[in-house]
Each structure stands twice: as C-alpha cells, then as structure tokens.
Amino acid sequence: MDAVDLEKVDEIIERYRGREGVLIQLLLDLQSEFHWIPREVIDHLSERLRVPTSQIYRIASFYKAINLNPVGRHMIQVCMGTACQVRGAQKVLDFTASRLNIKPEETTPDLSFSLRKVNCLGCCSMGPVLTVDDEYHGGVTLEKVEKILKKRS
Ligand code: FES
Structure with missing residues (x-):
C-alpha cells in the first residue's frame, strides 16, 4: 500500500x-x-x-470492526444465511468472487474491493442479499452484481 x-x-x-x-x-x-x-x-x-x-x-x-489486514475501499458482503442460500446466494458469491478474481475473505491487489461471506443481514425476505459498504441490495441477480461492480470500478 x-x-x-x-x-x-x-x-x-x-x-x-x-x-x-x-x-x-x-x-x-x-x-x-x-x-x-x-x-x-x-x-x-x-x-x-x-x-x-x-x-x-x-x-x-x-473488535471485529477493526481490520489489521488490508481491506479494500469497498467492502462487499454476501449473505450466506439459509434464506439467501435457498434463493441462490452461492451463485452470487461465486460470480462476485470470479469477477473480482479473489476468494471470499480476500482483497483485490489494487485494494478496490474486499469480499466477505456473512451469515444473516437481517432482511431475509429480500434474499439473496449483498451489501456494498453501507448499501443493501436485495433480490440480487448476476446482472445486478455486474452493475454494482462496474459502478464502483
Ligand atoms: S439469510 Fe440472508 S438476510 Fe437473512
């Protein structure tokens, strides 16, 4: 850095x-x-x-909120709770990881994005759900992921 x-x-x-x-x-x-x-x-x-x-x-x-390892400017969290899994969270996670060319819990080498799996973001009816920084996205499709990433690249 x-x-x-x-x-x-x-x-x-x-x-x-x-x-x-x-x-x-x-x-x-x-x-x-x-x-x-x-x-x-x-x-x-x-x-x-x-x-x-x-x-x-x-x-x-x-404190979990404090990171001692490099974290990207944008933190993407993909919910892998049961309700989101049933609605395709694994595909969302795999697609996001492959688009960023990293694995979950990693950060892109240019420190643009970090990717995390989380357990429940508390809005299960909106699944599959992901957050980018403080923004929540529900009913996430692969097209939506593409748009979200493009907007912040
Ligand atoms: S399981 Fe994903 S928000 Fe609850």
Whole structure:
C-alpha cells in the first residue's frame, strides 16, 4: 500500500488530546479513515500515546470492526444465511468472487474491493442479499452484481 499519511493520524490523535480511555474510539476513527490499521500506524500510536504496541494489538484484535489486514475501499458482503442460500446466494458469491478474481475473505491487489461471506443481514425476505459498504441490495441477480461492480470500478 501507499505510505500511510501519519499527519492524518496525528490529526485524529489531536481530536482526543487530554482525554483518558480513548484508545478504542481512536482506533475506530483510524479504521474509518484508512479502512484498515497498518503496523506503521500502531507503532506511531504507541509512541505518541506511550502505550505498548501489545496493548494496542490486544484491543484492536478484540473488535471485529477493526481490520489489521488490508481491506479494500469497498467492502462487499454476501449473505450466506439459509434464506439467501435457498434463493441462490452461492451463485452470487461465486460470480462476485470470479469477477473480482479473489476468494471470499480476500482483497483485490489494487485494494478496490474486499469480499466477505456473512451469515444473516437481517432482511431475509429480500434474499439473496449483498451489501456494498453501507448499501443493501436485495433480490440480487448476476446482472445486478455486474452493475454494482462496474459502478464502483
Ligand atoms: S439469510 Fe440472508 S438476510 Fe437473512
């Protein structure tokens, strides 16, 4: 990946200057800025906050929302819950994976997309369902997947 903008990291740290117990919130803000938290950022945080990196890693690994591995700019989640499977979720997943040329739980080398399987997105009657970032798409067909990917490529 490109070098991390440590100035941006400092800007985020500044938001919490003088406040205690803000490490989780800080990590979530960094996650939303960079989509994942590289080692370089953890080292920088450790230095600036005088907190051991082991402690930062422990907290970061506890929260599912925080990614310590590269994540694409767009996160595609394909629901593989029972209701969606019955309606063709496997085909949607296979097609999406082959269009992106990655497997589920991987990220494209250009960091454009990550693909994840999830269990139920809570809108089973709309199945098969996938989300792209915060957007929900129901009744997904392979044509729809094609359009969704093209729009964001
Ligand atoms: S099973 Fe897919 S949304 Fe519930």
